[in-house]
Amino acid sequence: MLLIHCPYCGELRDEQEYRYAGEAFIQRPGLACTDEQWGDYVFNRTNPKGKTVEQWAHAAGCRKLFVVERNNVTNEIYAVRTFESYKEQA
Amino acid sequence: MKYSWLEVFKAGLSGQKQWPAAWPEVSPKAAYDVIIVGGGGHGLATAYYLARDFPGTRVAVVEKGWIGGGNTGRNTTIVRSNYLWDEATNLYEHSLKLWEGLSADLNFNVMFSQRGVYNLGHTLQDMRDIERRVNANMLNGVDAEVVSAAELKERIPILETGKHVRYPVMGASCQPRAGVARHDAVAWGFARAAAKHGVDIIQNCEVQAMDIEAGQIKGLQTSRGYLKADRVGCVTAGHSSVLATMAGIRLPVESHPLQAFVSEPMKPVLHTVVMSNAVHGYVSQSDKGDLVIGAGIDSYTGYSQRGSPHLIDHCASAMIELFPIFSRVRLNRQWGGIVDVCPDACPIISPIPQVQGLYFNCGWGTGGFKATPGSGHVFAHTIGQDQPHPLALPFHIDRFTTGALIDEHGAAGVAH
Numbered sequence: 001m002l003l004i005h006c007p008y009c010g011e012l013r014d015e016q017e018y019r020y021a022g023e024a025f026i027q028r029p030g031l032a033c034t035d036e037q038w039g040d041y042v043f044n045r046t047n048p049k050g051k052t053v054e055q056w057a058h059a060a061g062c063r064k065l066f067v068v069e070r071n072n073v074t075n076e077i078y079a080v081r082t083f084e085s086y087k088e089q090a
Numbered sequence: 091m092k093y094s095w096l097e098v099f100k101a102g103l104s105g106q107k108q109w110p111a112a113w114p115e116v117s118p119k120a121a122y123d124v125i126i127v128g129g130g131g132h133g134l135a136t137a138y139y140l141a142r143d144f145p146g147t148r149v150a151v152v153e154k155g156w157i158g159g160g161n162t163g164r165n166t167t168i169v170r171s172n173y174l175w176d177e178a179t180n181l182y183e184h185s186l187k188l189w190e191g192l193s194a195d196l197n198f199n200v201m202f203s204q205r206g207v208y209n210l211g212h213t214l215q216d217m218r219d220i221e222r223r224v225n226a227n228m229l230n231g232v233d234a235e236v237v238s239a240a241e242l243k244e245r246i247p248i249l250e251t252g253k254h255v256r257y258p259v260m261g262a263s264c265q266p267r268a269g270v271a272r273h274d275a276v277a278w279g280f281a282r283a284a285a286k287h288g289v290d291i292i293q294n295c296e297v298q299a300m301d302i303e304a305g306q307i308k309g310l311q312t313s314r315g316y317l318k319a320d321r322v323g324c325v326t327a328g329h330s331s332v333l334a335t336m337a338g339i340r341l342p343v344e345s346h347p348l349q350a351f352v353s354e355p356m357k358p359v360l361h362t363v364v365m366s367n368a369v370h371g372y373v374s375q376s377d378k379g380d381l382v383i384g385a386g387i388d389s390y391t392g393y394s395q396r397g398s399p400h401l402i403d404h405c406a407s408a409m410i411e412l413f414p415i416f417s418r419v420r421l422n423r424q425w426g427g428i429v430d431v432c433p434d435a436c437p438i439i440s441p442i443p444q445v446q447g448l449y450f451n452c453g454w455g456t457g458g459f460k461a462t463p464g465s466g467h468v469f470a471h472t473i474g475q476d477q478p479h480p481l482a483l484p485f486h487i488d489r490f491t492t493g494a495l496i497d498e499h500g501a502a503g504v505a506h
Contacts, residue, residue, distance in 0.1 A: 001398045002390070016400055020389040022344075039491040043342035043433050047331035049393045072392035 002070075005080045008062045021055035023047075024067050025086075049073060093197050112278060113285035118292050121318035122150045124473055125310060126325060127297050127333060129153025131162040131273070132451060132458065133325035134280035134291075135466020136473070138196075141287035144474040149289045150319075151281075152312060154296035158277040161327050164427035165459040166350050166384040168363055168374065170207045170268035171232055174223050177484035177496045178436055179230045184481055185464025186267060192463055198279030200271050201377065205362045207268035208237065208246070210412070212257040212368040220263040227265070237262045246362065248415045255411050257369050270363060270374050276462055300336045300448075307337075307447040323449045323473050328393065328428025330452035339444055342433055342490045343453045346387040347397035347426035349405075353419045355379035360413075369408035380422060383409055387429065387456060397426040431455040434495035439469050439482040449473050450487070 002015040023045055029037045052072045057065045067086065069079040091097060091110060101108050124140060126133045129151045137151045153160075169189055171182035193199050211217040220236060227234035238261050243251045251259045281291055292314065299311040300322070309318040324333045328345045356379050365372035373383045385405035388397045402424055410417045432438065432453035442448040451469045454461065468479035478486055489495055 001400065015390075015398055020391075023391075035491050039342075039493075040340070043490040044340040045331070045342065045344050046335075046340060047344050047391065047430075048335070049329070049332050049345075052391065054390070072390075073394055075392065075394050075396075 002075060002077070004056060004068060004077065006058045006061055006064075007066050007080050007082050008064045009058060011061070013058075013061065017058065017060040019057045019059040021057050021065060024053045024055045051078070112282040113291055116290045116292060118150065118152075118295065118312070118314050118317055119148075119290065120316075121148075121309075122290070123148045123319065124150075124321045124323065125317055125319040126151045126323045127310070128160075128325040128327070129157050129277075129281070129291065129293065130160045130325065130327060131276050131280060131462040132327075132454070132465045132469070133323075134277060134284055135462050136323055136325060136451065136469045137289045137291075137466075138280050138284040138287065139467045139470035140474055141284055141289045143470060147474065149284075150292055150317065151284065151289060152292045152295040152297060152310070152317070154294070154313075156293050157281050157291065158274045161427045161429070162273055162277040162459070164350065164425055165273055166372065166374070166382050167270045167273045167376070167459060168207060168268070168365070168372065169202070169271055169460040170265050171460070172207070172209070172223060172227050172234055172263065172265045172268065173498055174226050175496050175498060176230060178498050179227065179232055181464055181468070181481050181485070182461055183230065183232050184467070185461045188463035188467060189271065190267075192279070196279040196283040198275060198282055200275045200279050202269065202271040203377075204267050204269040205374075206264055206266045207363040207365060208242070208262040208264050210262045210364065210366040210368070211260050212366065213260065216368055217260050220261065224263050233265055233267050235264050235266075237264050246360070246364065248359065248413055249364065250412055250414055257411070259412070268363065270376075272377070273459060276459075280462075280466070297333065297336070300333075302337060302445055302448075305444065305446055307445055321447045321449070321473055321476075323451060323469060325451045325469070327452065327454065327458065328430050330430045330450060334450070337442065337445055337448055339442060341430075341438070341450065341452065341487075343430040343438070344391045345393055345428050345430050346389075346391055347394060348385075348387045348429045348456050349397040349401055349424065349426045350382065350384045351402060351406075351421050351424035352376070352383070353381040353416075354422050356381070356419070359415070364412065366408065366412065369411065371405040371408040371412075373409055373413070381416065381419065387431065388426075393428050395426045395428060429454070429456050429458075433490070434497050435499040436496040437461070437465070437485055438487050439465065439472060439485040440478065440487040441472065441476070442487065
């Protein structure tokens with residue numbers, strides 16, 4: 001069972017309160033893209049072994065989406081961050 | 091040696107201690123025509139059919155662990171072909187037909203037991219879907235029937251078919267030719283038969299990098315040295331994306347833990363396989379006597395080979411509601427395997443357009459075991475002839491560009 005800290009609620013809650021929402025920061029291509037680029041955007045995933053940067057939604061809480069940086073082999077959670085914090089960093 | 095009752099008798103005279111190794115331990119040679127990465131059932135089957143149907147091809151299987159130590163040994167051993175769409179049904183039915191002659195073909199008892207598989211329906215919509223799927227199956231020449239709740243109770247007396255449960259059983263589909271097989275025996279049988287046809291089976295040999303020059307595969311850097319090959323077939327299930335990254339490509343798969351568990355061994359109590367998509371679980375009883383129960387995948391991606399306990403809890407609750415008689419059965423072991431799930435719940439059996447000589451057989455998700463011989467057979471022909479086998483053609487990786495997906499998620503996917 002993963003224990004995830006919600007950056008909005010400020011609570012450490014168990015995984016069942018959350019909904020996994022896939023790889024984070026996938027860039028949508030422009031309208032002029034080719035079929036290959038569109039297929040790559042819709043279907044292909046990096047699916048790394050080790051550190052992942054992924055989205056979770058606090059489905060049974062504040063319902064907000066945020067980012068979890070996790071090691072998907074050991075399940076260690078390195079960081080939980082809001083999308084805004086990445087923007088500030090950039 | 092050809093295994094036979096006579097050999098068993100002769101070995102019995104010396105206490106069954108004189109058996110030779112099923113396949114030889116070999117050191118890697120410098121070059122092969124085809125290297126199969128991944129010594130699971132699918133990889134070994136690919137190597138076997140390549141060596142058998144394309145004589146003279148120098149084939150090696152490289153496996154980072156040991157034969158039978160991967161997902162082949164972690165699945166719940168169910169074999170069936172009652173899928174909805176023509177493309178999927180044809181592929182799985184091809185496989186089921188190979189299963190039916192597999193023990194004789196391999197000269198190895200894979201303990202394939204056609205004890206039938208029941209897919210339960212719990213709602214009116216479930217029953218409509220079941221009728222549709224049964225009709226589709228019959229049109230495709232696959233044995234299938236709709237079974238009423240009353241008939242189910244006759245056939246499986248320990249199944250709870252009463253009205254007072256949370257999700258009452260309204261009926262089921264049944265595929266009588268479906269069943270289970272001994273998963274380890276499948277790996278060992280294919281390994282032995284492949285080795286007999288000259289395949290080198292190289293264990294403890296992990297692929298570390300791919301040597302690709304000008305869009306053509308040249309060889310593999312492994313933990314046991316460099317191996318030269320013009321053609322490489324990757325059959326590494328949950329780790330397919332790891333191999334894809336070495337080739338500089340991305341695949342439309344995501345890896346998830348899939349959990350299963352077995353009970354303590356018991357006397358025979360369940361003679362068939364029962365699956366339910368709606369309450370999510372499936373159960374059969376192995377020849378050893380333990381109940382083999384499969385749960386769903388964890389929602390998050392990962393390679394941790396354990397998964398979260400609430401899935402086991404959910405599945406066990408469903409099992410106990412379906413089979414109240416199991417409520418005091420103790421569980422022996424629980425584990426998770428890493429499965430590579432495709433967006434359409436169908437596999438990818440395909441050459442890789444970006445790299446000449448590179449092929450992937452992956453994306454089987456939660457239900458690859460049933461396809462082991464068929465998958466190996468069509469993949470071997472895809473590699474051997476350098477063009478997709480007709481049954482593999484719809485499973486080309488191009489479908490994620492063209493959009494011609496084979497959506498088995500809603501139909502026969504989910505539970506395997």
